[in-house]
Amino acid sequence: MPQPENHAIAAALLPLVGGAGNIDSIAHCMTRLRLGLKDRALVDDEALRALPAVLGVVEDDTYQIVLGPGTVARVTGELRTLTDPGGPGEPGEPEQPFTAAELAARGANMKAARKAANTTPAKHLLRRIANIFVPLIPALIGCGIIAGLNGLLVNLGWLPGVTPALAAIASGFMALIAVFVGYNTANEFGGTPVLGGAVASIIVFAGVAKITVFGQPLAPGQGGVLGALGAALIAVYVERWCRRHVPEAVDVLLTPTLTVLTAGLITLYGLMFVAGEVSAAIGHGANWLLDHTGAFAGLVLGGLFLPLVMLGLHQALIPIHTTLIEQQGYTVLLPILAMAGAGQVGCAAAVYLRAKHNASLRATIKSALPAGFLGVGEPLIYGVSLPLGRPFVTACVGGAAGGAFVGLFSMLGTKVGSTAIGPSGWALFPLLQGNHGPGAAVAIYAGGLATGYAVGFATTYAFGFTRETLAALNTPPPPHPAPRDAARARAEM
Template sequence: MATEDKNRATAAAILPLVGGAANVSSIAHCMTRLRLGLHDRSLVDDEALKAVPAVMGVVEDDTYQIVLGPGTVARVTPEFEQLVEEGRAAVPDPGEAAPSVSAEELAAQGAAMKAARKAKNATPFKLFLRRIANIFVPLIPALIGCGIIAGLNGLLVNLGWLTSVTPALAAMASGFMALIAVFVGYNTAKEFGGTPILGGAVAAIIVFPGVANIEAFGQKLSPGQGGVLGALGAAVLAVYVEKWCRRWVPEALDVLVTPTLTVLVSGLVTIFGLMYVAGEISTAIGTFADWLLSNGGAGAGFVLGGLFLPLVMLGLHQALIPIHTTLIEQQGYTVLLPILAMAGAGQVGAAAAVYFRLPRNESIRRTIKSALPAGLLGVGEPLIYGVSLPLGRPFITACVGGAFGGGFIGLFNQLGDKVGSTAIGPSGWALFPLLDGNHGLGTTAAIYAGGLLVGYFAGFLATYFFGFSKDLLTEFNVSQEPAESTVAATGGPTTPDTPTKEPAGV
């Protein structure tokens, strides 16, 4: 009960600081963030929000995102939703009350705010990446669950245990991956404004066994050819065909003609064009990934591991999901994820160094102790927004740790020991159940564990010796109570002479 009261208290503290229930248009959450759609961004009190004990930072993107950390966000969100519902029931919607300004003035104000936000966040590139993420992120829970079952099944098969059960486990692990194109098509059509089930219907053509009897570009097609990339392209095409039909087909015939033409036209293009093209692209992705790590594994791993943390900070890492998924479809695992996971190891090492370098700053040390378990399991955002990014240099030295860890795993890939993951989502120690490779689970796990240790030590040493200037060390290495927290729960320094730093471009 005490935990429920704590979560409700956190939700109650956040609600008035985002403008109250009437200002909230949508509520969602991911692994670490409470994501809010807001009517009026100017009503948000950023500094007061960062001072709420459970809040580790805030990020403004297409939604207003409050970083609460894993576990906490899943428990606070339902309480927040309930408070919003109660607030809306008790207080009339401001749009229905007698306004103090004219409707034209309110519309002009809203248009100006919308334009300002678009100028900041709605670049074509970011909108494209956001759509890609919206298509694939909902699939991650199934990818994780099926991936872990696949790993368990592989272990049992190698040991020769429970032979009567392993076929059932194989079916559970493989069923989703066999039909993942259908789910991608469904989500793609939904994201691009079409009828989701039509997108799924067209994408289902790709995995239908009967396509093996069809010849295109002088060769027989194979079920699954083109994979998720083909499904994505087919569903996008279906959306455009459907929208064209909605404009030109008479309403009386719409229910019959529109879905028929949508499936027929986009289906024919998929069979006699997209499947072949997407198949070639998918093959090229797999070939390039193998070539990159076979010929420049250490260098490639160093670069990828070092750059991934900034991608996480900017939310751009989700654009890699189609590449991971394509590699899993082709090879059974993605060799990129274990390398990218080293960024989290560098972050953990950097946080540990900050803990030892600031022995008198109880606020920062308390934040590190609370966020470190999540960091060890691969959820790095609490440490990013609560510790390293606001301090500046430790964020850079954390990237250095990730680079060395990535270089370590990349080197073994170059030497012929592939380290991959059968699913996407987890990293850190949570990735062990999903590991796979070409030289057995023991070797794969040992290499990955070695990479984590290298990332920890490199991030720690780089931060301990190079993460603080003399002025920064003097400023932060002082005894501070929670109310005067510099980083701690605020997500950024809030001393009078040090304004809170926001991550650039987020």
């Protein structure tokens, strides 16, 4: 049964992206509705931004409408019931200087420039890797929250008859995540998805313990998600070779057999060992970095994350996060990187106070701040801080301060991690875990957020504006002519 609000949002979006015939694909991630469009020019970008449910628009390889966590999944389902996949969109035109609409248009132009800069082969590859892991995020979040709840019950000694069941529910997906990575990898790179999953499943099969490579027995799961990704890629290339050289009459028999056999042998007798070493190095490297240079590492990671997002390079971190979760049960990097959002929120609050005579900009900030507290930063980034220039830098300073706070405690022996990737801001609290339990992790993360808010606010308030910018921000737009004046002007023409 469709929910009226979500159905209404989907119905409102559809004509503004060019209708059902303009949409090639419909998907979503944590916060964004991702549309593949046939004709970008058919999108009414200005009307889209004006919809109350729309928190922002991001143009990348797909047209992305920011709706926020929870809402996006429901609206995606409603949109699919209204149409077959398809659709793109365009940025609005600037209006009066330093109005909310003009700043949004500047942000749209910056996004377009970023998209043009992100067409390099390396960044395209990173986007494809992100496409492999993003569909797994809902399961990671669900299982991560259940794992945290189970840990809390175990520590308290409550419901001992239920905790084994919760442990099984939380761990089942992670035990087989390699299969899902293999399936998505083959699908993304043009192979048969089930063959990619079949080869990747070798990695988690218990029987690999009977196989010796380089004088050592293999361990089930050795190589993890990186091994699964590599195994599926090998399967894709073997399958392509078979499609070109195997006679059509026996293709249905030989191609899947040769694909699984060849890629499987390479996985067992080389890839699992190499990927295992790389995965172990990632885990050791992350722990060493925070144990020995925690405050500095946190400052750098928290301060540079917003620029990494702008360049699309943050996508390279997705398999690293997943590897750490697979190895340790949580990623120690995500809570530090989430501090970038705290700096952004503090920055926006300062802009709100400094632009006290700019009603349109203050209205934009007021509507976007709740999403910013929940870790959805696009509306504030592209609608406020980035177009203004200096506030984007001061937001990064706030993120650096929050990251240094969390990193310092890691250096002192208390690690803060997330059992899943995807959420940030306040939405990350249910997923927090660490080497001293969730209580300590929550307290340190909250302290980091408070630091990021405070430093982002203070630096933006004090250094975020030149005198000229502040004057332009607070100059009211020219009044519209009164009806009588307008009539007189028409008569004089």
